[in-house]
Amino acid sequence: MEAFKEFIKGNILILDGAMGTQIQQRGLALGQVPETFNIERAEVIEDIHRAYIEAGSNVVTANTFGANRLKLETTGYSVQQIIRSGVETARRAAGKRAWVALDVGPLGELLQPMGTLTFDEAYELFREQVEAGEAAGADLILIETMNDLGELRAAALAAKENTSLPVFCSMSFEPNERTFMGCSVEALAMSLDGIVDAVGINCSMGPAEIFPIAKKLLQWADLPVFVQPNAGLPEVVDGQTVYGVGAEEFARYIKKFVEAGVSIVGGCCGTTPEHICAVAQALTEMKPKRRNHTKHYAVCTPSATVDYSQIRVIGERINPTGKKLFQQALRENDMDYIIKQAISQVEAGAEILDVNVGLPDIDEVSMLVKVVQALQSVVDVPLQIDSSNPEAIERALRVYHGKAIINSVNGEKKVMDTILPIVKKYNAAVVALTLDENGIPPKAEQRFKIAHTILTQALKHGIRKENVLVDCLTLTVSAQQEDAAQTLEAVRLVKEKLGLKTVLGVSNISFGLPRRDIVNETFLAMALANGLDLPIMNPNMEGMMQVVFACRVLKNIDSGSVRYIERYADTKPESAAAKPAGERDLKEIVIKGLRDEAAAATEKLLEEKAELEIVNDYLIPALDTVGERYEKNEIFLPQLIQSAETVQQAFEVLKARLAAEKEGMEKGTIVLATVKGDIHDIGKNIVKVILENYGYRIIDLGRDVPVETVVETAQKEQVKLVGLSALMTTTVKSMEETIRALHESCPETVVFVGGAVLTPDYAAQIGADYYAKDARESVEIARKIFG
């Protein structure tokens, strides 16, 4: 391996060209799994490898692109058999003349949230491949043609953690410079930098189209960059796919790539040994170009990159500290509540979200993983993983798709020794708190010193300076009044003398004072003036956002005040824009589905009526009216839903008032789930909203829910009623299994079902106790069960 690593440092590495199109020309039947040739027609594969080696390839890629358990399922061969034969065949052709790469392509099924595979399942599938590849004697692992960053990270981690081989990873980009799944080049670079040995671009387009994308990748990645373009854009001529770029032209392009800094080259679909031969000739005497490291202050999701070389808002509200409803949501596994908090922060202007789910009585490790996965399926902003539990941090980073921030490390040696290796391993950014074994030092210079210590250690671990963000710590000004100035001074020192970006949680400053907003906004403005880059704050406090937007103008960040004008051009100062008092009756508001008016009208009613009175005299009768009108076809589904959402708005107000004595409003608990294998859950979500409207507590298990999860929840919560949905004929089977398991383990529990392919007869046949044709009927069923 050392020889290989040495070679790529000083030489251009030439990979091979297409395998798939070559095998097709030599008799692969349509629909046949190409990897079966490794066993059935090994001589064909060996010939192809030999031709590439003779053309000048330094590496041949074994015919193992689809050799995973899912894709081989129908072939009768095991992963180990196919990979062993594939790698051995390549080795026979290569001898000592070339290295052999294990080829790893996408699994063919997508990961959650778009698909149904879990990260762990994907990781295990890849692990099986890479272990087989190393055992068979592969010299390196080439993970290629990936579309989904989550899947690519699962493959890269599986390869790095279970073998000692070098790992190259590439994705396929479309003309819009995104993969099919929307992943950007920057995200590819940031999420794998430091994790693997080379990153690249392959397939989908020809060299001319890939060139600008490769240039961007060169700017963003510190790793060696490789390209394997197709032989031009595919065209269909007489039903056959043909590629128009000939060998000489291809080689001329490849030379341009090398001149730009690419150091590993090869071809993908439509390329032949002639292409590789021309490339080898064109590159004789060429050496890898020295590349300069470009500094990037950025974190990302697969599709969004947030550059923090300027002021960025980190939303602080995903945090249970001091928030009863949030704590309750965590204890009840209520992801919806947390997701809504995230969405409202992003809509208010948060650009990064801090995620903290630490509560003494919950399992933080599994909860953090769950919340990170739930959030990244819905909001497209980078996350800041906020925990003091190293295991929770690492597990969350594994499932996070992109580059995240870790909050936090501090100057304590033990903490640095545990956290910094994690930062390095996952190429994360990290918040460095200026405290150590002795607590928070009072003076700015002392905090600066701790920042310096942490930076020195981080650099020793190979972490880049750009990835270290310093938090000089805000203390409560009502308790330690002299401290605010020290914090601000420390921010300035760190910024000026260390050249690091700074983070600061600003809201704590005002604790214990009246009108906290006044102090918070002033402190935020002062901190920004002293060089704060990333305030951690509540973006839903518009006053705070006003300070941020104004500072961006005053610091000449918001060029031409464009963003400021966009946000505030048509607004009025708060006092002048008083909300009009609701004139309409709450019942009418619900019937008309005027969701924006519901909260105000409910507040107003609360002045004279009790919470339960509002539910029973206003909301329920209004809902019944809407339900009847729906039954009679006087309104259609979206209108019914609008009314239901309006009731939800009213409930939010009532719930906040009743947080302590919420039980009074609840009529019973119902578990809802879309069954295993099925991901169509909109029907279930409609049923959920309507049942909630009628005062039932819903435990929503989501979609693609395993049988055991439904049974365990029903047992644990001792629920009387479970609702299951399935949309496909194929998944009604798992509905049947779920019902059977429920009836066996919880004979008292009643099961109702719904979904497009079901009928009352069909429902009875699979053992359901009730069939609900729509959300309205589910209310009738619930009324029967709970009285």
Next chain:
Amino acid sequence: MNISIDKQEVLRYLGHRGQKLEPEMAGLVDDCIEQTLRLIQPRWVYRRFPLLTEEEGLRLGDSQVMLRGKDIVNHLKASRECVLMAVTIGSAIETEIRRSEYTQLSRSLILDSCATTAVEAVCDAVEEEIRALAAREDNAITWRYSPGYGDFGIDIQKTFLRLLDAEKKIGLCASNSSILIPRKSVTAVIGILPPGAHASGKRGCEACANRERCVYRKNGGTCGSI
């Protein structure tokens, strides 16, 4: 490809049957149509295959793939060739549908219908392209028949995708339960009809094995594929 989304079609998917459409609701639907058009990324791939009649069903050319079931065989009985097509509008719209479930469920529902309408519109456009290609050889085509219609099982999805190399070419996969992912996607078989041949198999609810369970029929409508 220029795709437009027919508002009436969207409303039909939403179960609208002539109820009064308040201006707010009409506006919301328009807004969703516009957003859908911004977010969709139509991609498609198709390929022509000879059809060989065998005992178990119809074999696709020299592949190892058989089309089984009396409905698909009946659909293609006048054809000696067929075109296999796969269409997707990508994952961005799906992400938006999911996001809006949390902020405004009614919007999510409408977006979902817009996306369904959009993928059908893309299918129509692809079908037209295939019709034009067939017409060059004086052939006509049958309507498109998808896995899941009649007794044509959806467990053939992964095989179809492999034949079309759809994962690489258009980013389309199928889950373990044969659900296409991204969800707003379609695969279908179109028969090529030589001059003089007539499409058999009525396109209508009568030919559909789901007719008893169909939600659209329950509401007095159709699924749109007839």
